[in-house]
Amino acid sequence: MASRKKPIVWSIAGSDSGGGAGIQADLATFHNFAVHGCTVITAITAQNSFAVGHVSVTPRRTLAAQINALDSDLPADVIKLGMLADEGVVSMVAKYLEGYIGFVVCDPVMVSTSGGELMATGVCECLIEKLLPRCDLLTPNLSEAEAILNRKIKGLDEIERAAADIVALGARSVIITGGHLTARNNERHDYWTDGIEGFWLSGANIDTLNTHGTGCTFSSAIAAAIARGYDLRDALVIAKAYVSQGLRMAVQLGGGPGPVAHVGWPQRLADFPSFSRRLPALGPRPVFPSCDGELGLYPVVDSADWIARLLVCGVKTIQLRVKNLQGEALRKEIQRAVALGREYNARVFINDFWKIAIEEQAYGVHLGQEDLDVADIAMIAKAGLRLGVSTHTYYEVARAHGLRPSYIAIGPVYSTTSKQMPFSPQGVPQLRRWVGILGGDYTLTAIGGIDIKRAKEVLRTGVRSVAMISAITQAEDPEAVVAELMALHEAAAT
């Protein structure tokens, strides 16, 4: 028998006869994420787009039989919890989870979009006491967060406190979704925290009445992405993009709010959220100048001598990436690099040292994700420097997108020996996907393990720039390699 490769996700939730939410939305989502969905149906609801007419909670024996049937044959990689209806269901699920070691996402479903009660009174306390401590992630909307905390949350400014308080009740982490909170800068903002770290995901404010199944779809998309091996932060970004896409494409099917659409992996940048550590300020973001066209071949080198050597060859984009100089020696190296850039009319980016780059009026700076924690981004923009940002994952792209930089670097495409990397190579298919999502809005460059042979396949993805260290700096004849690489870039551009 073939071994199983497809991850299994269970949905323990209620059936929505209208097909827009509950188990039905979860299975549609699992299908789009190419995971196998198993179901434990906690209740049968008779509902349409107007109202929940009837709720029949699954008898205990039937509930237990479903769990046992799956547990013995189709064990879950991830479990998603939705409508848990009453205390008996919550208790039985909590008991099962005591022995379960996988990831648990809980959407604390309380009220349907049409206003119908989906959780009996008093069950919330039971959920907090018995289930919260076993939830890796809770995904309440505003009213669910208020019910859990038993207090009103008065707006975006109170969300961080509320999320921390929910974590203090026992959940490992929480994301409060912002669909019912006021929009800011025409975006909706979700906040995640595990009580130590926190971040905001801000996505387009989509004006639609067809929001039925949003919470179910969001939580099941997170569960599916985790089962597919994504880190939680990536899973949140992907799931938010999936829901935004679903809201944008949703159509009204009955007389009331229509269901969120389930139309595959998100593809459009407009659906992707941006990621930021703080709630985005009101008003416009800092603006960075463009790179004046495609970057082309982009050597990353560790000295001004290398810059001089490669600019003579006609290279038009280059980065000074110095790791072993400081003080006056560092400043002198940067000054020389900037002067060479002016002399050869080339784009010289300075890695890491953004303050000196500003003082020396460099063409641009390149920052990694850790640098973003400490750099004064507004100051770089105000000084008129270009900004390039490294990205390795979905959430890092979401973070870069929040800054609207001059270019985004995507890597590592292949494994690299030039830098210790906590990330697996993204591969050419994922690079192609990034080109599809980002290419219309951002100047891009691909980096990591690329040599002449690989550059051909990398350029075939549509990316118009390849950044490299070792293939150039460790070549026997760097000038010849650069000439060949520049020719490849030119051919790809025509």
Ligand SMILES: Cc1ncc(COP(=O)(O)OP(=O)(O)O)c(N)n1
């Ligand atoms: C074009 C380009 N892409 C990525 C990087 C990596 O930058 P960073 O993440 O800051 O890591 P270090 O270069 O500092 O090791 C880069 N330098 N250039």
Ligand SMILES: Cc1ncsc1CCOP(=O)(O)O
């Ligand atoms: C700095 C950096 N960031 C992502 S991959 C990488 C190293 C690229 O070096 P090489 O081209 O030698 O693989």
